[in-house]
Amino acid sequence: MGKIKIIAEREFNERVRKKSFIITTILMPIAFVAIMFVPALMMNISSDEKKEIIVVDQSGMVGERLQDDGQMMFSLSDKGFDTLKEENNEVFGILVIGEDVATNPSNVQLFTYESSTINIESAITEQVRNIIEAEKLKQYNIDDLDRILGEIKTPVSLQVKQLNESGEAKDSSAILNIALAYVFGFLIYMFVFLYGNMVMQGVIEEKSSKVMEVMVSSVKPFQLMMGKILGIAAVAITQFMIWVVFILVVGAGAMSLLGGDELLAAAQASAAMDPAMASMSGAEMSIDKDAAALINTITDPGYLVRILGGFLLYFVGGYLLYAAMFAAVGSAVDNEKDTNNLQLPITIPLILALFVMMSAMQEPNGPLAVWFSMIPFTSPIVMMVRLPYGMPDGFWISVLLLYGTFLAMVWLAGKIYRVGVFMYGKKPTLGELLKWARYKS
Amino acid sequence: MEVFLKIENITKQFAGHTALDDVSLEVPRGCVYGLLGPNGAGKTTLIRIINHITAPDKGRVWFNGHPLSPADVANIGYLPEERGLYKTMKVGEQALYFAQLKGLSKAEATARLKKWFVKFGIEGWWNKKVSELSKGMAQKVQFIVTVLHEPQLLIFDEPFSGFDPINANLLKNEILELRDKGATVIFSTHNMASVEEVCDHITLINKSKNILSGSLDEVRRSHGGNIFEVDFRGDKESLVGALAGLPCGLLDESLIADEDKENHSERALKIHIERDEDVRSVVEVINNTVQLRTFREVIPSMNDIFIQAVAKHSAK
Numbered sequence: 056m057g058k059i060k061i062i063a064e065r066e067f068n069e070r071v072r073k074k075s076f077i078i079t080t081i082l083m084p085i086a087f088v089a090i091m092f093v094p095a096l097m098m099n100i101s102s103d104e105k106k107e108i109i110v111v112d113q114s115g116m117v118g119e120r121l122q123d124d125g126q127m128m129f130s131l132s133d134k135g136f137d138t139l140k141e142e143n144n145e146v147f148g149i150l151v152i153g154e155d156v157a158t159n160p161s162n163v164q165l166f167t168y169e170s171s172t173i174n175i176e177s178a179i180t181e182q183v184r185n186i187i188e189a190e191k192l193k194q195y196n197i198d199d200l201d202r203i204l205g206e207i208k209t210p211v212s213l214q215v216k217q218l219n220e221s222g223e224a225k226d227s228s229a230i231l232n233i234a235l236a237y238v239f240g241f242l243i244y245m246f247v248f249l250y251g252n253m254v255m256q257g258v259i260e261e262k263s264s265k266v267m268e269v270m271v272s273s274v275k276p277f278q279l280m281m282g283k284i285l286g287i288a289a290v291a292i293t294q295f296m297i298w299v300v301f302i303l304v305v306g307a308g309a310m311s312l313l314g315g316d317e318l319l320a321a322a323q324a325s326a327a328m329d330p331a332m333a334s335m336s337g338a339e340m341s342i343d344k345d346a347a348a349l350i351n352t353i354t355d356p357g358y359l360v361r362i363l364g365g366f367l368l369y370f371v372g373g374y375l376l377y378a379a380m381f382a383a384v385g386s387a388v389d390n391e392k393d394t395n396n397l398q399l400p401i402t403i404p405l406i407l408a409l410f411v412m413m414s415a416m417q418e419p420n421g422p423l424a425v426w427f428s429m430i431p432f433t434s435p436i437v438m439m440v441r442l443p444y445g446m447p448d449g450f451w452i453s454v455l456l457l458y459g460t461f462l463a464m465v466w467l468a469g470k471i472y473r474v475g476v477f478m479y480g481k482k483p484t485l486g487e488l489l490k491w492a493r494y495k496s
Numbered sequence: 497m498e499v500f501l502k503i504e505n506i507t508k509q510f511a512g513h514t515a516l517d518d519v520s521l522e523v524p525r526g527c528v529y530g531l532l533g534p535n536g537a538g539k540t541t542l543i544r545i546i547n548h549i550t551a552p553d554k555g556r557v558w559f560n561g562h563p564l565s566p567a568d569v570a571n572i573g574y575l576p577e578e579r580g581l582y583k584t585m586k587v588g589e590q591a592l593y594f595a596q597l598k599g600l601s602k603a604e605a606t607a608r609l610k611k612w613f614v615k616f617g618i619e620g621w622w623n624k625k626v627s628e629l630s631k632g633m634a635q636k637v638q639f640i641v642t643v644l645h646e647p648q649l650l651i652f653d654e655p656f657s658g659f660d661p662i663n664a665n666l667l668k669n670e671i672l673e674l675r676d677k678g679a680t681v682i683f684s685t686h687n688m689a690s691v692e693e694v695c696d697h698i699t700l701i702n703k704s705k706n707i708l709s710g711s712l713d714e715v716r717r718s719h720g721g722n723i724f725e726v727d728f729r730g731d732k733e734s735l736v737g738a739l740a741g742l743p744c745g746l747l748d749e750s751l752i753a754d755e756d757k758e759n760h761s762e763r764a765l766k767i768h769i770e771r772d773e774d775v776r777s778v779v780e781v782i783n784n785t786v787q788l789r790t791f792r793e794v795i796p797s798m799n800d801i802f803i804q805a806v807a808k809h810s811a812k
Contacts, residue, residue, distance in 0.1 A: 061593070069584070261582075264581070269576060273594065273597040273598050
């Protein structure tokens with residue numbers, strides 16, 4: 056145990072003192088925010104530019120009632136479609152509404168000069184449908200139609216409260232739940248990859264520089280492997296803690312500068328990027344109402360402990376499990392180029408977990424989420440989706456499975472490692488790796 | 497002779513081939529023991545078994561009178577043939593790290609390291625990065641790290657590779673000094689000249705088997721074939737005539753020396769005396785016939801013995 060500690064200390068000191076550690080510590084949060092939020096912000100920016108659409112209305116019913124919105128600008132034209140087409144106006148497109156549109160609703164055509172988007176298409180469809188429906192309703196000659204319609208309109212605002220075991224109702228913020236699940240799941244994915252790779256590279260470096268040969272007479276290969284894994288884990292936790300402090304400071308600063316609403320809007324836009332999330336967050340969700348729920352949720356200590364505690368448990372467990380696998384792969388090769396094939400069994404479950412996490416957001420306690428949050432290779436990422444919605448069933452079983460699998464994996468990886476570090480000039484297959492594990496010491 | 501390390505019928509197989517086949521040997525305490533053999537003979541496997549890195553399939557290792565246990569590794573210093581240092585670490589820090597892994601406290605390790613650095617004239621390297629060192633420089637650091645914890649057993653695998661003659665000599669003297677202080681040294685090399693210089697005992701391993709063991713003198717003598725060189729002044733013909741009736745044979749090649757030494761009126765003969773007890777009577781006859789200048793046994797070099805023994809064993 057003493058030797059593992061000495062090794063872990065070296066790994067930690069060497070890495071933390073490096074310039075690259077300081078640089079990644081600064082750049083990673085920026086990159087992370089960029090990956091997660093910039094596309095959402097970009098979508099907002101690009102929608103500011105309005106698309107001009109010339110309307111050729113043969114029905115005489117729809118055209119003048121089309122309304123400009125955030126993304127489109129309509130202009131009626133008396134000219135025929137053929138003339139307009141030849142004029143080659145610098146517009147987004149030409150909307151042709153057929154004479155019989157009331158009876159033949161598919162006689163609406165949009166010709167565009169550039170590729171159209173789902174947003175524009177659905178907005179046009181929506182407008183045309185509303186106009187025709189209103190027109191049809193008018194034909195029933197109901198008195199006071201406008202007043203009746205006005206009275207019928209009912210803006211429903213759903214108040215979501217989550218009941219805990221003692222029957223207390225608490226505000227539940229879907230947006231926050233989704234955002235946290237997304238951020239934490241993604242963080243685990245990134246950390247496991249990044250730091251797992253660091254373990255692998257470290258092992259390859261020791262092997263190719265023959266330091267390993269000197270080391271094995273003073274320490275067991277297993278101690279060498281565990282020391283490395285734990286030392287790098289300490290680096291990861293240190294880096295994470297720096298970020299937590301950093302985020303708290305920046306977050307507090309941003310809140311006071313921008314106000315909560317704008318941040319929320321950005322978060323919501325980001326969540327809406329994913330179609331799965333969009334269906335949950337919904338377009339009608341009121342930001343004000345959600346802000347209240349958000350603040351109530353985030354100040355709930357039980358919620359925080361569950362989310363952060365769960366995150367740390369799975370973050371460490373997931374890293375340990377995958378780091379052991381990365382170490383075994385590193386021990387088997389002479390240089391990094393040879394790792395590609397061997398890394399597949401590591402990367403596939405990781406990427407699978409990320410995809411499952413995305414779809415599990417629709418149904419955080421559905422069978423998909425539940426099963427994959429039990430399988431140790433995917434649970435660290437997938438469980439992040441379930442955590443915000445209350446203590447998940449089988450949470451501790453999943454944690455036990457994860458750490459149990461980690462121990463089994465370390466044992467297996469140690470056996471491979473022990474053989475692998477003395478194998479040079481070989482490009483082993485996965486099958487050979489497993490065969491090594493069966494060698495006697 | 498007190499045995500420090502005893503290898504007892506060790507067999508080790510890897511998938512497809514046998515690395516060691518029923519190998520036994522005894523390393524006396526306080527000697528330099530040469531472990532010789534062609535590439536791939538099984539030397540490194542044997543060293544790894546002694547270092548508790550791998551375990552034998554069969555057989556046992558006795559260390560200082562008890563069966564080898566993992567704890568004994570702290571009493572072994574091993575300088576492997578393939579060796580390296582962390583390139584980005586500083587020399588001093590790295591030496592400290594290895595010393596701590598060998599169980600030395602930080603303070604103790606620092607004190608001893610300073611002493612060795614002064615001894616080798618490398619005090620100025622403490623804060624240098626390993627990547628700035630030449631190969632020979634790095635080897636010096638590795639040597640220090642190997643012996644720093646003052647182990648009872650030292651294993652050097654090709655310790656002189658990468659050294660210039662001056663530093664190789666420095667290292668050789670250090671190894672002999674460590675032996676004189678009581679350490680037992682196992683020395684594996686292909687450089688037979690250095691074997692003759694430093695080894696007290698040797699074992700030759702070929703194709704996983706121990707084919708030759710013994711003290712250096714014994715081995716060399718036993719391979720001598722009882723050939724003696726006779727330098728003399730006087731008439732060659734009469735000496736050849738006088739020797740004709742004795743239990744010894746003249747070797748053809750010995751006559752060549754005759755021509756070269758004509759001017760000095762000094763001649764040489766190589767003769768073969770089959771039985772040791774006949775040596776005295778032969779010398780007596782020579783002494784009576786010519787003026788005897790030198791009479792000595794021709795001892796083959798380790799290089800010849802190595803090649804001969806391996807060729808003979810491989811032919812079987």
